Structures are given as structure tokens and as C-alpha cells.
Amino acid sequence: MITELFQPLVRTSSAAALILAAGFATAEPQHGIAMYGDPALPADFEALPYANPDAPTGGKIVTANVGSFDSLNPYILKGSVHWQMRYLIGESLMGRSLDEPFSLYGVLAETIETGPDREWVEFVLRPEAKFSDGTPVTVEDVIWSFETLGTVGHPRYHGFFEKIATLEQTGERSVKFTFNTEDQELALLAGLRPILQKAQWDGVDFAESGVDILPITSGPYVIDDFDAGRFISLKRNPDYWGRDVVPFMNGVHNIDEVRLEFFGDETAAFEAFKVGEVNTNREFNVARWEGQYNFPAVTDGDIVKSVLPHKRPSGMTGFVMNTRRDQFKDWRVRDALIHAFNFEFINESMTGSAQPRITSFWSNSPLSMEAGLATGRVAEFLAPFADDLVPGTIEGYTLPVSDGSVRNRANIGKALEQFEAAGWSVQEGALKDADGNDFTFEILLQVGASEPQAIIDMYVETLSRVGITPTVSTADSAQYKERTDAFDFDMTYYRSGVSLSPGNEQYSYFGIDDADTIGGRNMMGVKSEAVDAMIDRLLTSDDQDDFVAAVKALDRTLTAGRYVIPIYQWNISRIAHSKNLHYPENLPIFGDWPGWQPDVWWYEE
Incomplete structure (x- = not known):
């Protein structure tokens, strides 16, 4: 069974048209921010345009990953950590829409405000925001996260921190960044850094942690179980603070368990998918897609082959x-x-x-x-x-x-x-x-x-x-x-x-x-x-x-x-998956990209 979804992308006339907005939004508290112009969604939006707010919750998604891991801390240089971990467990002040070139909407932050030339940015935290252990997310946590990631965290975070002149608490729930360089993107980048719990790391060497400490975050998923090098199981937090609070999270993170299985090579990973140990597989080899997806689960209709377009650059x-x-x-x-x-x-x-x-x-x-x-x-x-x-x-x-x-x-x-x-x-x-x-x-x-x-x-x-x-x-x-x-x-x-x-x-x-x-x-x-x-x-x-x-x-x-x-480019994505795994018909311009699977998928038999 093959599903080809090309028509939904017609609703956005072209990626070029979305790029060609100009100027900055008015410098006052906003629900979101765009690199140029205003974000596409209004302040009272109910859900992302590619999410299903009526999606049921439950079920499990299992992916096959070639390689191994010896760390569960995606925020440091030490160790080998699966690339998807920082997207699954982390949460930031703002969240990025996959349907716009660069627009952010509030997650931990209730509002965002910038200076007229974006020389500073100020966020106000949502009063409901909580870590997975039930403690509130505070301005102190935000400041500590930026300082720690910017100095001893993964080098990917250091460059941004060097461009901050001052980082200060301006109210009970507000924090302000003032920048030391002209760079109009910095206000947006501040909204995308992960926020961690300061108290968890008191007296602990953050840069040296691995599988011994599971980072406490505020995101919808928590690490439930793992076996180093073999699997990681993440469970949806039933007490997640943001599901009925944040429009950005409406219809997102619907699946109860996200399980990452690890294999020594692509052949073993594919065999695991064929026998049902894995229920979704992203295929990059078109010859295998055309010639080897004829096993019983496919011919019986238990596995669906979906071909998904996108309008992002090839990279x-x-x-x-x-x-x-x-x-x-x-x-x-x-x-x-x-x-x-x-x-x-x-x-x-x-x-x-x-x-x-x-x-x-x-x-x-x-x-x-x-x-x-x-x-x-x-x-x-x-x-x-x-x-x-x-x-x-x-x-x-x-x-x-x-x-x-x-x-x-x-x-x-x-x-x-x-x-x-x-x-x-x-x-x-x-x-x-x-x-x-x-x-x-x-x-x-x-x-x-x-x-x-x-x-x-x-x-x-x-x-x-x-x-x-x-x-x-x-x-x-x-x-x-x-x-x-x-x-x-x-x-x-x-x-x-x-x-x-x-x-x-x-x-x-x-x-x-x-x-x-x-x-x-x-x-x-x-x-x-x-x-x-x-x-x-x-x-x-x-x-x-x-x-x-x-x-x-x-x-x-x-x-x-x-x-x-x-070599060759992938202008479409090929995903074979259980017929019980579903995704919305409206595809974002970025298509199959971090933030889409498992984020807006759901499980329904």
C-alpha cells in the first residue's frame, strides 16, 4: 500500500513566497516572532496548521537506529548520544513552526519582546511551566541554563553565549538578554536554547555526565528505561504541564511511548522492521524501497508506504x-x-x-x-x-x-x-x-x-x-x-x-x-x-x-x-510504517523534519 501526499503542499504557493516578507514586527510583547515580518499564526491560534488537535493519545512508536550510545545527555560534548534525544526530552522558551521559514511561538515563554533593532529580547515565563518532577521553571533556571550551556555545554551553544552582553532577571517571571553585536537572529536563537533544572546539577560536574544522570527537563517525554547501546524508552509524562496550556503543543506528542532500538548495521535494522520489532522505518535507499518492500506485512496492508514531499533545501x-x-x-x-x-x-x-x-x-x-x-x-x-x-x-x-x-x-x-x-x-x-x-x-x-x-x-x-x-x-x-x-x-x-x-x-x-x-x-x-x-x-x-x-x-x-x-538528494521522504501510526494530511513546508515524527503523529488501531 502506497500513500503519496503531494497535494497538501499546494496550499503554500511556494517557499519563496514565504521568505519574501520584510521588516521586523513591532517592538512590544508578542505571542511569537519571525525572522522577517510577523509570524503567520495569530495570537489566538489553536494549534499548528500541520497538527491534529483531535488526535487520540496512546500507543507506541518504535524506530530502528544504526549505531550505539553511551550517554543520555544531549547537551554536552562527552559521549555518544542519539541525535533525536535533544528534541524528545528538551524544551525551550519558544518552539519552531515547520510551516514557516523561521517563526517561533511561545512554549515555556508566554510572551516575547524585542528592541527596535533586536538589540535585546525579553521573555516572560508562563506561570504554569513545570519540570517533570513538578517543580516550577524559574528565571533562575533559565539564566543558569544559558550560562552553563554557553561555557561547559556542547560547543554548539558557546557562540551564542559569547554574543550576550548582559543576562538579567527583570521581574518575577521575566528575563532579558542584551546583545553585544549586531545580529538580528539572536533574539530568535535565545528562544530555542534548552532549559534545564539548575537544582539537579548542584555539586555535579555537568560536562562529565553520561548515562548515570538523566536530565530533568520540562518536555512531554521522560526517559523511562534504557539499556546502554541497545534501546531507550521514553514515556509521555501524564502530568506534562503544557498540553492544555500551550497552543503550540495542541495535538503534539500524542504517542505514549517512543522507543529507540539500536542495531549494528542497516541489514539487522531492516530485518527488525520486517518482523515487527520496529513499526516505522525511514528509507533512504530507493532501490530497496522499490525492490525489497514486498514482505508479507506490506502485501497484507499492515505496513503502509508513505511518500512525503517537502520544500526545504537539499543541504x-x-x-x-x-x-x-x-x-x-x-x-x-x-x-x-x-x-x-x-x-x-x-x-x-x-x-x-x-x-x-x-x-x-x-x-x-x-x-x-x-x-x-x-x-x-x-x-x-x-x-x-x-x-x-x-x-x-x-x-x-x-x-x-x-x-x-x-x-x-x-x-x-x-x-x-x-x-x-x-x-x-x-x-x-x-x-x-x-x-x-x-x-x-x-x-x-x-x-x-x-x-x-x-x-x-x-x-x-x-x-x-x-x-x-x-x-x-x-x-x-x-x-x-x-x-x-x-x-x-x-x-x-x-x-x-x-x-x-x-x-x-x-x-x-x-x-x-x-x-x-x-x-x-x-x-x-x-x-x-x-x-x-x-x-x-x-x-x-x-x-x-x-x-x-x-x-x-x-x-x-x-x-x-x-x-x-x-551525491543524490532526497526531495521526498519515504517512510514505511504500521497502519496504526497516522499523521495529519496537511504537511509543513519542511516536510519530514525534526519536530514532525513522532511529534504530530498518533497511534490508532
């Missing part, structure tokens, strides 16, 4: 080259390795050519760089950096296209030309420099990642045609995280999501200051004044035209930098 998925390594510092070497990657042949082998290639970080969106020569504001923004930009940034850059044959002769020839220009040539069957040193590198993959492994197997065979014999290494989830956190890799599999409202997180992904921060997300090690300048531009733009131009310029700089070998 970047592929194989990242670590420019901290000498062999990847030269853009011509990176260009050669991209030419040697026979995408058309690989795509046919993996998906039957069913999925288009990612063409840039913001492809599939109105923020994507345009083909050909940079013009208008994009050209103006890039002009001061022209002498330092990689060729193609201003002139225009497109990924190489092969003829689809296994030999890929034209692109292999171009790869050899680029290697030679960079000082490498084939000598006695191996690619060497002038001193006779072999060109080689390690490709690091996580154990159980069958799709990246299959792609790399084909790539390694192709690299032999240019005289390169890379080492392919695998590591379990804990070792993989430890190595990638420390940037201890040459090349590895890379997935980075971007949004229709890029902001401060771009510094973490691509900024100079975060390039060598342990645990940071600048995997490629890019250190570019142009990249930082474009991020500065998008954060300080006074109108949407400059904002869009800045993102397009950033997209050009990153894509033409040849830091990642892109």
Missing part, C-alpha cells in the same frame, strides 16, 4: 575532504577527486538513476546559487574577495557530468590534468609528487553504513584508474564520533541540513573561528574570509533582497570551493 550529502590535511589543501586536487567520482554510474547502480544529484548546498530552493556569471548584489558581495576566491565562484561552477559508462574517460582525463597542475602525476602506475611520494588518503566510514560503503567501493575502483589506492577504515559509532569530533579523518561521509532561514549556525558549519573547535561542525575545515563575510551579510541584512543575495553568494563560495563530493 549537502556526500563525502567531505578535510582541508586540514595537506593533500586536500589545493582546490585542484579536490576538483580532480570530484571529476574521478563517477556520479552517473554510481547513481544508476544505487538508485536506478531515480534521484537527482545535489548541485549546491541550497539546491532545490529559492536560495540556491544561480548558474553562470554572478550578477547584481551577489557579484557586489563577492567582488572584494575576487583575488582569493576559487575559480568558478564568480564565473560560475557546475559539477562534472559523465557519460554514465564505467570508464568515465573524459572526466578521468580532466582529473589527471588537475592532478598534474597541482604537482601530481602517474609514475609506474601510482600517482606521485615530484619527490616520488604516493598520493593516498584514508576514507573513514561508520560500521553498518551500507550505502556509503557501497558507493565508496565503486569510487575506490575508479580511483585506481588515476593511480590512487586509498585506505578505507570503519569505526563503531563511539569511535567514529570521537575521530570526527577531533577532525581525525581525511575523507568521510557527510550530511549537513540547511534551512530556508540560514543564520548563526552557518558560523558553526563553515566559519573560521569554529574551524578547529573540537566537536564543531566545520568538517571540511574551510577558513575563508569570503565565507565569513557572506554569513555576516545574511545576519545583518535589512531587507530580503540582500539576505537572499548573501545566501546565494555563500552557496557559490562553498560549492565552488569543492569541499564535498555531492
Whole structure:
């Protein structure tokens, strides 16, 4: 049984139309806030447009996850923690709508107010807000959370905290942030940081906790049971404070138990789904979706195959080259390795050519760089950096296209030309420099990642045609995280999501200051004044035209930098699930994204 839901997205004419609002909302207490203009929902809204306020509660959702975990604290660097934990147990002052590029609505906060230029923001807490142990959420908890996360928490929180000039209690339930830098997104980011209970961590080393302490939060779910490395069970808190209080939570978090099961590889995870140990499975392999979802539970109608569209950017998925390594510092070497990657042949082998290639970080969106020569504001923004930009940034850059044959002769020839220009040539069957040193590198993959492994197997065979014999290494989830956190890799599999409202997180992904921060997300090690300048531009733009131009310029700089070998994009999501698991027909523009499953799903037999 296949359900294809494309029609509901017609109600939002396009993501571009939603982006093109201008100006800031009036500086007075509001129920919500948008990056530009006003939030779409009025103060008296009853529920998010993609939630079902009449959804029943109960049941269980079980997901299969490849890998392991040794921590249940998603707010620190130490340990390996499942990515979904901070979304399931955490709660913040505001919540993000998946139906708008960047709009927030009150959760713990009753109202939000900003200065005329967003140089400060003030929140008033809801009097009903409580932690899972029944104690109230206080301004003291808010201030402690920001200070702790910003200093000893995960590095992802540090950059924001450094931009706070003062953080003060202004009333019994109000807290005010004043910023030390011009950055119009900071008021929104303040609303998205998790709020933890100060009292729980008195006398405890927050940064060193793991599975020994379960964080007390105010969210709808609490950790009920776990076995390190095997499963985590989260139960819906029957005394959750916000269900009948917060419109944002109306029709959200309806399922009684969210259970995360962990497996050593994708094959074991899929088998668990086939036999009913798991009741929902997000499928990224289109060939498996088309050819292996014919087991009895599907043919009998007990499993439903849902195809879900979205209007978010592609982001970047592929194989990242670590420019901290000498062999990847030269853009011509990176260009050669991209030419040697026979995408058309690989795509046919993996998906039957069913999925288009990612063409840039913001492809599939109105923020994507345009083909050909940079013009208008994009050209103006890039002009001061022209002498330092990689060729193609201003002139225009497109990924190489092969003829689809296994030999890929034209692109292999171009790869050899680029290697030679960079000082490498084939000598006695191996690619060497002038001193006779072999060109080689390690490709690091996580154990159980069958799709990246299959792609790399084909790539390694192709690299032999240019005289390169890379080492392919695998590591379990804990070792993989430890190595990638420390940037201890040459090349590895890379997935980075971007949004229709890029902001401060771009510094973490691509900024100079975060390039060598342990645990940071600048995997490629890019250190570019142009990249930082474009991020500065998008954060300080006074109108949407400059904002869009800045993102397009950033997209050009990153894509033409040849830091990642892109593979295919997923412009739809494929989810197979029990017929007892349901979701609303109205899909948000972000589609299947954190905040959608299990959040607005429900269980009903």
C-alpha cells in the first residue's frame, strides 16, 4: 500500500513566497516572532496548521537506529548520544513552526519582546511551566541554563553565549538578554536554547555526565528505561504541564511511548522492521524501497508506504575532504577527486538513476546559487574577495557530468590534468609528487553504513584508474564520533541540513573561528574570509533582497570551493510504517523534519 501526499503542499504557493516578507514586527510583547515580518499564526491560534488537535493519545512508536550510545545527555560534548534525544526530552522558551521559514511561538515563554533593532529580547515565563518532577521553571533556571550551556555545554551553544552582553532577571517571571553585536537572529536563537533544572546539577560536574544522570527537563517525554547501546524508552509524562496550556503543543506528542532500538548495521535494522520489532522505518535507499518492500506485512496492508514531499533545501550529502590535511589543501586536487567520482554510474547502480544529484548546498530552493556569471548584489558581495576566491565562484561552477559508462574517460582525463597542475602525476602506475611520494588518503566510514560503503567501493575502483589506492577504515559509532569530533579523518561521509532561514549556525558549519573547535561542525575545515563575510551579510541584512543575495553568494563560495563530493538528494521522504501510526494530511513546508515524527503523529488501531 502506497500513500503519496503531494497535494497538501499546494496550499503554500511556494517557499519563496514565504521568505519574501520584510521588516521586523513591532517592538512590544508578542505571542511569537519571525525572522522577517510577523509570524503567520495569530495570537489566538489553536494549534499548528500541520497538527491534529483531535488526535487520540496512546500507543507506541518504535524506530530502528544504526549505531550505539553511551550517554543520555544531549547537551554536552562527552559521549555518544542519539541525535533525536535533544528534541524528545528538551524544551525551550519558544518552539519552531515547520510551516514557516523561521517563526517561533511561545512554549515555556508566554510572551516575547524585542528592541527596535533586536538589540535585546525579553521573555516572560508562563506561570504554569513545570519540570517533570513538578517543580516550577524559574528565571533562575533559565539564566543558569544559558550560562552553563554557553561555557561547559556542547560547543554548539558557546557562540551564542559569547554574543550576550548582559543576562538579567527583570521581574518575577521575566528575563532579558542584551546583545553585544549586531545580529538580528539572536533574539530568535535565545528562544530555542534548552532549559534545564539548575537544582539537579548542584555539586555535579555537568560536562562529565553520561548515562548515570538523566536530565530533568520540562518536555512531554521522560526517559523511562534504557539499556546502554541497545534501546531507550521514553514515556509521555501524564502530568506534562503544557498540553492544555500551550497552543503550540495542541495535538503534539500524542504517542505514549517512543522507543529507540539500536542495531549494528542497516541489514539487522531492516530485518527488525520486517518482523515487527520496529513499526516505522525511514528509507533512504530507493532501490530497496522499490525492490525489497514486498514482505508479507506490506502485501497484507499492515505496513503502509508513505511518500512525503517537502520544500526545504537539499543541504549537502556526500563525502567531505578535510582541508586540514595537506593533500586536500589545493582546490585542484579536490576538483580532480570530484571529476574521478563517477556520479552517473554510481547513481544508476544505487538508485536506478531515480534521484537527482545535489548541485549546491541550497539546491532545490529559492536560495540556491544561480548558474553562470554572478550578477547584481551577489557579484557586489563577492567582488572584494575576487583575488582569493576559487575559480568558478564568480564565473560560475557546475559539477562534472559523465557519460554514465564505467570508464568515465573524459572526466578521468580532466582529473589527471588537475592532478598534474597541482604537482601530481602517474609514475609506474601510482600517482606521485615530484619527490616520488604516493598520493593516498584514508576514507573513514561508520560500521553498518551500507550505502556509503557501497558507493565508496565503486569510487575506490575508479580511483585506481588515476593511480590512487586509498585506505578505507570503519569505526563503531563511539569511535567514529570521537575521530570526527577531533577532525581525525581525511575523507568521510557527510550530511549537513540547511534551512530556508540560514543564520548563526552557518558560523558553526563553515566559519573560521569554529574551524578547529573540537566537536564543531566545520568538517571540511574551510577558513575563508569570503565565507565569513557572506554569513555576516545574511545576519545583518535589512531587507530580503540582500539576505537572499548573501545566501546565494555563500552557496557559490562553498560549492565552488569543492569541499564535498555531492551525491543524490532526497526531495521526498519515504517512510514505511504500521497502519496504526497516522499523521495529519496537511504537511509543513519542511516536510519530514525534526519536530514532525513522532511529534504530530498518533497511534490508532
